[in-house]
Amino acid sequence: MSTQNDVVPVAPASETGPSAARVRDDVPVALTRPSRHRLRNVALRFSAGIGLLAVWQLVVGGFAPSYIATPIDTIRRIPAVLGDVQFQSDVGTTLLAVLEGLVIAVVIGTMVGLVMGRLPDVNRVLGMYVSGFYAIPLIAIVPLLTVWFGYTPTARLAMVIIEAILPIIYNVAEGSRLVPTMYLDVTRVHHAAWWRVWIGVVLPNAVPYVLAGLDLAIGRALIGAVVAEFVTAINGLGYYILFNVRSFHENEAMVALLVLVLFALVIRALINAAVTYGLRWYRPTEES
Amino acid sequence: MPEQSETLIRVDKLTKRYGQRDVFSGVSFDVKAGEIVSIVGPSGCGKTTLLRCVVGLMRPTTGTVYISDAPVVDPPEGVAMVFQHFGLFPWKTVAANVAYGLTVQGTSKKDAAPRVQKLIDLVGLAGYEKSYPYQLSGGMQQRAGLARALAIEPSVLVMDEPFAALDAQTRDVLQLELLRIWDTRRAAMMFVTHSIDEAVLMGDRIVILRGRPSSIFDIVDVGISRPRGRDTVDTERFRTVRDYVWRAVMHDSAADTPLPTDADAVRIEL
Numbered sequence: 001m002s003t004q005n006d007v008v009p010v011a012p013a014s015e016t017g018p019s020a021a022r023v024r025d026d027v028p029v030a031l032t033r034p035s036r037h038r039l040r041n042v043a044l045r046f047s048a049g050i051g052l053l054a055v056w057q058l059v060v061g062g063f064a065p066s067y068i069a070t071p072i073d074t075i076r077r078i079p080a081v082l083g084d085v086q087f088q089s090d091v092g093t094t095l096l097a098v099l100e101g102l103v104i105a106v107v108i109g110t111m112v113g114l115v116m117g118r119l120p121d122v123n124r125v126l127g128m129y130v131s132g133f134y135a136i137p138l139i140a141i142v143p144l145l146t147v148w149f150g151y152t153p154t155a156r157l158a159m160v161i162i163e164a165i166l167p168i169i170y171n172v173a174e175g176s177r178l179v180p181t182m183y184l185d186v187t188r189v190h191h192a193a194w195w196r197v198w199i200g201v202v203l204p205n206a207v208p209y210v211l212a213g214l215d216l217a218i219g220r221a222l223i224g225a226v227v228a229e230f231v232t233a234i235n236g237l238g239y240y241i242l243f244n245v246r247s248f249h250e251n252e253a254m255v256a257l258l259v260l261v262l263f264a265l266v267i268r269a270l271i272n273a274a275v276t277y278g279l280r281w282y283r284p285t286e287e288s
Numbered sequence: 289m290p291e292q293s294e295t296l297i298r299v300d301k302l303t304k305r306y307g308q309r310d311v312f313s314g315v316s317f318d319v320k321a322g323e324i325v326s327i328v329g330p331s332g333c334g335k336t337t338l339l340r341c342v343v344g345l346m347r348p349t350t351g352t353v354y355i356s357d358a359p360v361v362d363p364p365e366g367v368a369m370v371f372q373h374f375g376l377f378p379w380k381t382v383a384a385n386v387a388y389g390l391t392v393q394g395t396s397k398k399d400a401a402p403r404v405q406k407l408i409d410l411v412g413l414a415g416y417e418k419s420y421p422y423q424l425s426g427g428m429q430q431r432a433g434l435a436r437a438l439a440i441e442p443s444v445l446v447m448d449e450p451f452a453a454l455d456a457q458t459r460d461v462l463q464l465e466l467l468r469i470w471d472t473r474r475a476a477m478m479f480v481t482h483s484i485d486e487a488v489l490m491g492d493r494i495v496i497l498r499g500r501p502s503s504i505f506d507i508v509d510v511g512i513s514r515p516r517g518r519d520t521v522d523t524e525r526f527r528t529v530r531d532y533v534w535r536a537v538m539h540d541s542a543a544d545t546p547l548p549t550d551a552d553a554v555r556i557e558l
Binding site for chain 1: 369371375378379388389422440
């Protein structure tokens with residue numbers, strides 16, 4: 001996540017060939033200015049957060065009934081909630097369902113997306129449905145899922161997959177439609193077999209689009225899991241929140257909410273780490 | 289010098305039409321074994337389209353291309369191509385990119401490795417085997433592109449403005465490098481460029497395209513002996529040919545006087 005990564009290192013005056021200096025991609029060039037800039041951003045963000053919490057504390061603490069959550073009470077409840085065995089198991093089941101759903105969504109979504117992007121006939125058949133489902137609030141189909149799968153974790157998993165798979169299909173289809181002609185020319189001139197074109201060119205070319213889709217999918221997967229738990233009342237973080245709010249334990253619900261936020265951040269960080277170490281060739285252009 | 293040798297590429301009355309508009313029409317020329325033919329013309333005259341038709345990446349509207357006497361329908365065996373924008377796969381290392389042609393032919397990594405290393409050394413990329421394209425300058429990327437093309441030991445090499453995306457200095461260096469490499473393995477080469485100097489420096493003959501739709505205005509015998517190098521551009525003959533081609537491309541009326549053959553010209557000993 002160094003902001004210097006997108007500076008393409010070019011060996012100056014090295015065109016003479018073998019004597020050219022070894023290009024390094026980890027040389028800290030002029031790190032001071034951007035890092036000072038970043039420090040200021042962090043400070044601003046942090047103080048804005050503190051300010052919001054202070055307003056919340058003052059307004060709710062001063063004027064609202066005592067069962068309404070406040071920042072201070074929420075923080076006080078953290079150790080008790082985290083120590084609660086029921087809470088731990090709820091966190092585990094929800095997290096597992098979200099991860100499982102994301103993996104399934106990435107695998108199937110990428111395959112469907114690639115086929116849709118490369119085969120215009122498939123796109124003609126499926127494209128409308130994907131865009132259609134992508135546009136509607138999928139929460140609407142949770143009641144249907146409970147009929148098909150019962151009030152079970154399977155219904156939740158189905159919901160997570162349905163939520164997560166659409167942005168992945170959509171992005172990958174769009175991205176693989178745009179494989180540069182030049183790459184395909186290279187495969188044709190060298191008589192690459194069709195499967196080599198798919199696995200060696202179309203799939204790696206789609207990686208940035210898979211990641212973009214996955215980025216959207218994480219948030220949607222969490223929504224799917226929580227909503228499914230609200231409706232089916234199966235154990236999990238969503239149901240934990242619902243249950244505690246209904247028993248006037250808002251501060252406990254707030255802790256669960258924080259854990260949900262942490263989920264999203266951790267999953268995203270894990271993916272970023274995997275990309276940095278596993279896909280060394282891939283350099284996303286970073287916003288500054 | 290091109291000797292009396294077999295014709296490897298024969299382009300026969302080629303016409304390409306997009307919609308109602310002809311890009312080029314009635315283009316015929318040939319490339320013999322061990323010969324470099326430059327294709328030069330103003331931008332938009334269909335040089336790249338012509339080249340894509342020759343290697344079978346595109347179908348001409350009428351006419352036929354023969355490579356080793358077989359009509360070209362799909363890209364034929366033994367033809368390699370160097371692309372203007374390099375065409376390296378960003379997810380492969382330099383070594384894997386160079387090995388690509390061998391890998392897809394089913395050559396095992398072990399068998400390909402020595403050949404790949406030899407080519408990487410030849411194009412001057414030793415030490416960069418494990419680098420990814422984004423870590424290389426444009427000139428180095430094109431060196432890798434050239435090595436990939438040479439890896440399949442092609443009998444026909446087609447170059448699509450290979451140095452057009454590079455800065456002037458890098459281009460000069462790579463032109464001379466290409467001449468040096470070509471002298472060690474003289475494949476028949478079709479060299480598309482919009483640089484007249486480059487066309488003269490590289491080519492044994494120069495096909496000049498012009499007009500709309502473009503057609504062949506003239507095919508010029510360069511008549512400068514090989515090996516060529518940096519001194520070539522300082523010779524009288526180079527200047528004569530360059531001026532002629534320039535006038536021809538720019539529609540100057542002085543091009544109506546045909547270029548004297550190399551027999552009439554002062555021969556430069558190198």
